[in-house]
Amino acid sequence: MKLYEIMQAIEGFAPLATAMPWDNVGLLVGDPGSEIEKVFVSLDLTPQTLEGALTCGAQLILTHHPIWLQGIKRLNDPLIMKLISAGIALVALHTNLDVAEKSVNHALAEALELKPLRFLSDESGNKRYRLVVTTPEHARDQIREAAFNAGAGRIGHYDNCMSSFEVHGGFRPGEGSNPALGKRGVRHLADEIRLEFSVDKVNLSACVDKIVSVHPFEAPDIYWHEISDKGSVFGLGLICESANALTLKQLAEHTKDKLGIPFMRYWTAGFADDFPIRSIAICGGAGSSLIKTAERQAEIIITGDISYHYLLDSKIPILDAGHFYTEYPALRLMAKKINELGLETDILPQAGHEFSLYNRMV
Numbered sequence: 522m523k524l525y526e527i528m529q530a531i532e533g534f535a536p537l538a539t540a541m542p543w544d545n546v547g548l549l550v551g552d553p554g555s556e557i558e559k560v561f562v563s564l565d566l567t568p569q570t571l572e573g574a575l576t577c578g579a580q581l582i583l584t585h586h587p588i589w590l591q592g593i594k595r596l597n598d599p600l601i602m603k604l605i606s607a608g609i610a611l612v613a614l615h616t617n618l619d620v621a622e623k624s625v626n627h628a629l630a631e632a633l634e635l636k637p638l639r640f641l642s643d644e645s646g647n648k649r650y651r652l653v654v655t656t657p658e659h660a661r662d663q664i665r666e667a668a669f670n671a672g673a674g675r676i677g678h679y680d681n682c683m684s685s686f687e688v689h690g691g692f693r694p695g696e697g698s699n700p701a702l703g704k705r706g707v708r709h710l711a712d713e714i715r716l717e718f719s720v721d722k723v724n725l726s727a728c729v730d731k732i733v734s735v736h737p738f739e740a741p742d743i744y745w746h747e748i749s750d751k752g753s754v755f756g757l758g759l760i761c762e763s764a765n766a767l768t769l770k771q772l773a774e775h776t777k778d779k780l781g782i783p784f785m786r787y788w789t790a791g792f793a794d795d796f797p798i799r800s801i802a803i804c805g806g807a808g809s810s811l812i813k814t815a816e817r818q819a820e821i822i823i824t825g826d827i828s829y830h831y832l833l834d835s836k837i838p839i840l841d842a843g844h845f846y847t848e849y850p851a852l853r854l855m856a857k858k859i860n861e862l863g864l865e866t867d868i869l870p871q872a873g874h875e876f877s878l879y880n881r882m883v
Contacts, residue, residue, distance in 0.1 A: 522864060524581065524610055525553035531614065534858055536723040539647040539755050540617040545587040550601065551610025557581045562856045563869040564848060566611060569878070570869055571600060574609055577867045583855055585625070585848060587613035614855060619757060620645035625805040625851040626759045632850040633779050633803070633823070635763055640756025641802050642814050648722040649750045654732055654743040655690060655713045657702070663735050665716060671731040672724030676752035684717040690742070701737045719750055758804035758811050760818050769821065769838055770794035772801070776823055776840050780849070781871060784882050786841035788832045796820075796838075805847040812839070823847070845876045 528548055531537070540546045560581045561574035566588050574582050588601070588611065596602075604611060619625050630637045652673055656664050665683060668674060674682045693708040694700040703709030720728050725745065732743060767775060773787045801823065802815035808824030809831045815822040816836045825844040832839060849871055856866040871877055 522557050522862060523553070524548070524551060524555045524557050527557060527581070527859070527862065527864075528553065528612070530858075530862055531612070532723070534623065535614050535617045535621045536647075537617055538723045539620050539645050539721075540615060541646045543590065544616045544646070545590050546613050546615050546617050549588060549611045549613055550604060551581070551612075555580065555608075555610060557610070557864065559865045559867070560856075560859045561867050561869070562852045562859070564845065564852065564874060564876075566600065566604070567875050568600060569873055569875055571604060571607075571609075573867065573869050573873065575607060579609065579867065581610045581612060583859065584611070584613050585615060585618065585851055585855070587615055616646065618851065618855070619806070620647070620755045622754045623854065624759075625848055625854070626757075626803055628850040628854040629803055629805045629823075629847055630759055630761050633761075633776060635761035635801060635803070637759045637761050639760050641758030641760055641804065641811055641818065642756055643751045643753065644757045645753065645755040647753055647755045649748050649753055650720050650722065650725055650745045651748045651750075652718045652720045652725070652728055652732075652743075652745045653715060654736070654741060655688060655715045656741070657711065657737060658714050660735070660737045661685070661714045661716065664732055667731040667735045668716070668718050668720075668728050671728040673718035673720040673728045675721070675754065676719055676750070677754065682719065686715045686717075688713050688715045699739055701739070719748070719752060720745070721753055721755070758802060758808060758815070758824075761801045761803055762799060763801065767798050768794060769796045769798055772798050772821065773840055776842055780842055780846040782842055782846045785843065786827070786832075786839075788827070788835065788839040788841065790835050790838045792838050803847075805851060806844050812837075845874065849874075 537547045557580045559579045561579035562583045563570040565586045676682045690713045691710045694705045777785045800819040802819035804824040807826035821838045823840040825847045827841040859866050
């Protein structure tokens with residue numbers, strides 16, 4: 522399979538346009554036309570990762586974290602030079618996978634045997650638009666289906682959503698026009714239908730192209746504007762519930778066991794160990810920015826990279842399960858998506874990552 526075909530498939534489950542504005546995702550190193558048969562999956566590009574890819578004969582390394590977040594002025598890192606010399610491509614799926622419909626956090630929920638209920642936050646790099654087009658009535662159904670097929674009309678877990686209005690319009694074909702209705706130089710009045718759809722940024726261009734391709738007018742009246750609609754299928758973190766009733770202490774022990782964590786910080790926020798937990802917020806990686814949001818929706822948050830003051834200020838218990846351990850389950854998700862394309866994958870084992878090899882508790 523060509524690398525560009527893999528990138529097209531990635532757009533289907535983790536669109537690059539949904540990444541946060543500061544992020545750097547997608548194809549970072551490599552030729553889009555190169556042939557890929559095997560993919561090596563890791564959390565980061567490190568010497569251990571590159572060695573694993575070389576050993577298994579992979580042509581592509583797929584990581585969660587990108588190698589660069591800021592612009593670079595010199596390309597002389599020995600690791601990158603070795604990667605390029607070996608002809609291995611590098612793709613990163615970072616915050617676009619964090620906010621995906623099936624995300625890093627869904628992988629974490631599965632590892633913790635929790636049931637996802639909804640996104641913790643609607644934050645993502647995605648934008649929502651209201652797409653409007655006017656059409657003669659006879660073309661309404663064709664335009665509507667073209668828009669739906671291109672991704673318009675999705676609101677949360679509903680699709681084929683649309684508004685329709687009867688409108689009265691007019692136009693005058695000018696010199697050089699080839700009007701489907703009316704005559705050049707003559708003002709024409711028409712009864713038309715206005716169709717309105719909500720559409721995510723990732724689908725906007727395709728929707729406009731599809732509508733234009735089937736519209737009977739050579740210059741259709743079509744426009745869009747950004748809206749504050751929260752009906753996207755993208756979001757950050759999850760609110761979950763457990764199938765089994767767990768106390769605060771039991772949930773901490775369960776998390777430590779399921780994620781294979783050698784040591785974990787457990788902040789009670791003053792709650793007793795036997796406090797019953799029902800609603801659980803999770804965020805793989807660094808989730809300190811979501812603590813206040815979690816306080817309004819859950820009784821505890823499981824995440825990583827929590828600083829001293831965030832702990833002191835939290836009104837709910839926190840399980841600081843670590844950046845590495847809360848994101849590692851996402852590697853299985855990435856491998857599964859690549860396997861579905863008919864490609865072979867290898868995953869760098871948890872114990873093979875530098876964080877596991879060199880991290881010590883004294």
